[in-house]
Amino acid sequence: MASPTPAPCPPKGQALLEAMRRHLFSSQAKSASLATIHDHYVCLSLAVRDILLTSWVDTADTYTSQHVRTATYMSAEFLLGPHLENNLVSLGLREEAAAACEALGLTLEEMLAEEPEPGLGNGGLGRLAACFQESMATLELPAIGYGIRYEFGIFRQQIGPNGQMESTDPWLARGNPWEVIRPEWSYPVLIGGQTVIGVAYDTPILGYGVHTANTLRLWSAQAPDAFDFASFNAGDYTRAVLHKVQSETLSKVLYPNDELEQGKRLRLSQQIFFVSCSLQDMFRILGSQGIPVTEFHRKFAVQLNDTHPAIAVAELMRLLIDVHGVDWDTAWSITTATISYTNHTLLPEALEAWGLELFQQLLPRQLQIIFEINARFLRTLRIRFPGQPELLERLSLIEEGPHRKVRMAHLAVVGSHTVNGVAELHSRLLKENLFADFARVWPDRFTNITNGVTPRRWLAVANPPLAALLNDAIGTDWCRHLDQLRKLEPLATDAGFLERWQGVREQAKERLAATIRQDTGVLVDPSSLFDVQVKRIHEYKRQHMAALQVVERYLRLRAGEDLPPRTVIFGGKAAPGYAMAKLIIRLIVGMAEIINIDPAMDGRLRVIFLPNFSVKLGQKIYPAVDLSEQISTAGMEASGTGNMKMSLNGALTIGTLDGANIEIRERVGDDNFFLFGHTAEQLAAINRNGYHPMPWLENDALAKEAIDLIGSGHFSEGDRDLFHPLLANLCSSDPFRVMADLGDYRRAQNEVDSAWCDAGRWSMMSVLNTARCGFFSSDRSIQEYADRIWKVAPVPVNACSVIPSPS
Numbered sequence: 001m002a003s004p005t006p007a008p009c010p011p012k013g014q015a016l017l018e019a020m021r022r023h024l025f026s027s028q029a030k031s032a033s034l035a036t037i038h039d040h041y042v043c044l045s046l047a048v049r050d051i052l053l054t055s056w057v058d059t060a061d062t063y064t065s066q067h068v069r070t071a072t073y074m075s076a077e078f079l080l081g082p083h084l085e086n087n088l089v090s091l092g093l094r095e096e097a098a099a100a101c102e103a104l105g106l107t108l109e110e111m112l113a114e115e116p117e118p119g120l121g122n123g124g125l126g127r128l129a130a131c132f133q134e135s136m137a138t139l140e141l142p143a144i145g146y147g148i149r150y151e152f153g154i155f156r157q158q159i160g161p162n163g164q165m166e167s168t169d170p171w172l173a174r175g176n177p178w179e180v181i182r183p184e185w186s187y188p189v190l191i192g193g194q195t196v197i198g199v200a201y202d203t204p205i206l207g208y209g210v211h212t213a214n215t216l217r218l219w220s221a222q223a224p225d226a227f228d229f230a231s232f233n234a235g236d237y238t239r240a241v242l243h244k245v246q247s248e249t250l251s252k253v254l255y256p257n258d259e260l261e262q263g264k265r266l267r268l269s270q271q272i273f274f275v276s277c278s279l280q281d282m283f284r285i286l287g288s289q290g291i292p293v294t295e296f297h298r299k300f301a302v303q304l305n306d307t308h309p310a311i312a313v314a315e316l317m318r319l320l321i322d323v324h325g326v327d328w329d330t331a332w333s334i335t336t337a338t339i340s341y342t343n344h345t346l347l348p349e350a351l352e353a354w355g356l357e358l359f360q361q362l363l364p365r366q367l368q369i370i371f372e373i374n375a376r377f378l379r380t381l382r383i384r385f386p387g388q389p390e391l392l393e394r395l396s397l398i399e400e401g402p403h404r405k406v407r408m409a410h411l412a413v414v415g416s417h418t419v420n421g422v423a424e425l426h427s428r429l430l431k432e433n434l435f436a437d438f439a440r441v442w443p444d445r446f447t448n449i450t451n452g453v454t455p456r457r458w459l460a461v462a463n464p465p466l467a468a469l470l471n472d473a474i475g476t477d478w479c480r481h482l483d484q485l486r487k488l489e490p491l492a493t494d495a496g497f498l499e500r501w502q503g504v505r506e507q508a509k510e511r512l513a514a515t516i517r518q519d520t521g522v523l524v525d526p527s528s529l530f531d532v533q534v535k536r537i538h539e540y541k542r543q544h545m546a547a548l549q550v551v552e553r554y555l556r557l558r559a560g561e562d563l564p565p566r567t568v569i570f571g572g573k574a575a576p577g578y579a580m581a582k583l584i585i586r587l588i589v590g591m592a593e594i595i596n597i598d599p600a601m602d603g604r605l606r607v608i609f610l611p612n613f614s615v616k617l618g619q620k621i622y623p624a625v626d627l628s629e630q631i632s633t634a635g636m637e638a639s640g641t642g643n644m645k646m647s648l649n650g651a652l653t654i655g656t657l658d659g660a661n662i663e664i665r666e667r668v669g670d671d672n673f674f675l676f677g678h679t680a681e682q683l684a685a686i687n688r689n690g691y692h693p694m695p696w697l698e699n700d701a702l703a704k705e706a707i708d709l710i711g712s713g714h715f716s717e718g719d720r721d722l723f724h725p726l727l728a729n730l731c732s733s734d735p736f737r738v739m740a741d742l743g744d745y746r747r748a749q750n751e752v753d754s755a756w757c758d759a760g761r762w763s764m765m766s767v768l769n770t771a772r773c774g775f776f777s778s779d780r781s782i783q784e785y786a787d788r789i790w791k792v793a794p795v796p797v798n799a800c801s802v803i804p805s806p807s
């Protein structure tokens with residue numbers, strides 16, 4: 001590359017520029033003539049890392065010297081998304097970085113595009129963990145995130161004429177400038193009689209506008225050094241190496257199932273692996289600060305992100321008793337004073353229960369401890385509830401029957417001081433249904449903490465034009481105190497402001513239109529209504545109901561009805577083994593193929609399936625959404641968080657009374673939300689009388705026509721069998737009550753069409769959505785966890801590092 005003429009650079013940009021040049025030589029070992037775009041990305045990242053290291057080192061020093069009470073967040077998933085831009089925004093260096101790139105003849109955009117995304121999660125649960133890490137740092141709370149450093153994250157999705165195809169995600173293939181390996185912090189874990197070593201890899205998590213940088217510590221599996229020395233010496237070199245490979249497969253790949261537990265041996269191994277390493281690491285920290293093990297619960301609060309880390313209850317008991325010599329009763333008080341558990345679903349297929357045989361093979365000591373916990377628990381119950389064996393059976397940690405199982409949710413509830421759901425409705429249903437018996441035993445153990453999302457990534461990073469408009473209109477405080485968005489309310493009727501608002505929205509939609517063109521080849525009209533459903537593909541989320549609605553729209557347009565132009569955008573991954581979800585994708589793709597080339601549509605309907613939905617893609621999509629589809633069967637979506645991201649960016653929701661939709665509607669106002677569908681209570685009543693979809697369908701000519709059209713092979717090149725499993729399911733059992741809600745969904749969609757035609761009113765409603773969404777900041781969620789569950793207080797970090805900052 002020809003050496004560029006340096007553009008004028010601000011001082012910090014100058015420092016970045018110099019650090020980039022230095023890293024090209026000292027880290028990438030290249031001259032400018034050989035440097036690839038990826039080299040430059042690495043250099044920029046390392047230059048940014050140099051700057052944030054001061055915060056990171058100072059934070060660790062502060063926490064260590066002050067012996068602070070610390071929250072630890074244990075999660076099998078952290079769906080982080082790219083770090084570079086987020087770190088630039090947290091450090092207030094985005095402009096400077098752009099200038100430094102320009103001075104090298106590069107653009108910041110091309111650097112950002114180079115970053116592979118650490119997709120160490122499936123969907124909402126993993127993304128929530130990532131938002132929470134960032135909020136904990138921003139609130140200056142001493143915290144550590146603990147998880148697994150999967151070598152392969154969530155699979156990459158490509159879309160072909162036959163729907164979804166999967167390929168691997170080798171996100172580490174070109175190295176990772178954001179992590180630091182800590183070989184000195186490695187721990188042995190005994191699984192199935194074999195020892196595996198977990199090695200710590202640390203990633204800094206910067207707080208926004210503060211000096212705090214917390215740590216996300218992910219464990220990578222390694223075979224021990226003296227691995228299988230016996231067989232090695234016996235000359236069986238290959239066997240020894242094979243065992244090594246086997247141990248190291250532990251952290252190889254993230255299971256791509258979302259809300260489905262398959263009872264796989266490797267999965268249980270992954271769980272004990274990261275949980276044991278994390279707890280051993282906490283004991284190491286305790287020891288290094290001279291704190292006795294009996295004070296464990298004063299030093300640490302441990303939050304279990306769903307039941308994936310629930311084995312922590314037994315493992316903490318084992319470490320206290322077997323390794324640290326604590327008696328049972330003391331160990332049990334410490335354990336239950338330490339641990340708390342968040343439940344994220346009511347879906348029965350997601351509830352983890354491990355077969356006793358597998359458990360016994362892999363974790364015999366932990367199973368023994370679970371039996372002892374259960375025996376003591378059932379003994380107290382027998383005294384409190386005499387003559388109620390069925391109650392005891394329902395509450396037991398062990399599910400009886402031909403295949404006895406350990407119920408991980410029960411282990412988590414019994415071993416925790418607090419159990420929370422993730423939205424008001426979800427937490428109520430937990431107490432009324434899944435944990436009704438437990439709520440009788442311990443009514444005070446259950447609480448709600450409604451989810452939130454970080455406004456840094458989901459507004460400041462994802463939507464710079466909106467952020468700039470907000471800064472201008474209401475000041476910059478919103479980014480740390482999202483409630484400040486309230487100040488927008490009076491502007492919702494200000495014509496000048498609405499015009500600027502419209503401008504911001506158009507920019508986002510044009511940007512998404514360009515991405516759609518690039519990723520699918522389809523041209524869409526940025527002035528059409530962008531109707532978006534992006535999330536994992538699941539029958540309970542009812543992408544097939546949205547698809548039916550699109551077919552109906554297609555039929556109505558073909559029949560000459562006048563409807564405002566819409567672009568209907570879908571995105572999301574289906575678990576590779578979930579046939580029905582994959583068939584739903586296939587249907588959407590088939591619809592898109594026909595509808596997008598039908599001249600009768602005359603630009604009034606486009607259907608898009610955006611491949612490989614990810615955090616990166618989400619950052620482009622959320623700001624451009626006009627209509628947010630949140631249409632799950634009431635009672636089934638624990639919370640949802642995409643709903644919050646869209647509303648925060650000014651989308652209007654069409655939704656059921658499910659999860660956090662209810663709270664969003666309460667806050668934005670029912671005039672600014674398109675509600676439809678049965679409530680959870682109504683569905684429960686319908687179920688009691690025996691549900692059948694046919695009576696609903698028989699009275700609905702349009703729905704029938706849509707189903708017949710799909711069945712005729714119209715969207716499958718004449719193949720009448722392809723979608724049969726999907727249609728037959730809808731017309732026979734319809735487990736997710738699509739037919740019961742379809743008519744009302746159509747009514748609400750018609751309301752959307754009319755509202756869209758009044759552009760001024762739509763803009764006002766859009767502003768009010770953003771203005772009233774401040775509650776859904778993950779800062780607010782984390783503040784609640786810190787105050788009500790963890791009792792962890794902020795510890796401000798001052799610059800104290802002896803290491804000079806590069807600037």
Ligand code: GPU
Binds near residue numbers: 259344345422451641
């Ligand atoms: N969720 Br359990 C997942 O994304 N994956 C899971 O395995 C389980 C739950 C989601 C819920 O479906 C969603 O409603 C919620 O907003 C999210 O967890 C975070 O709480």
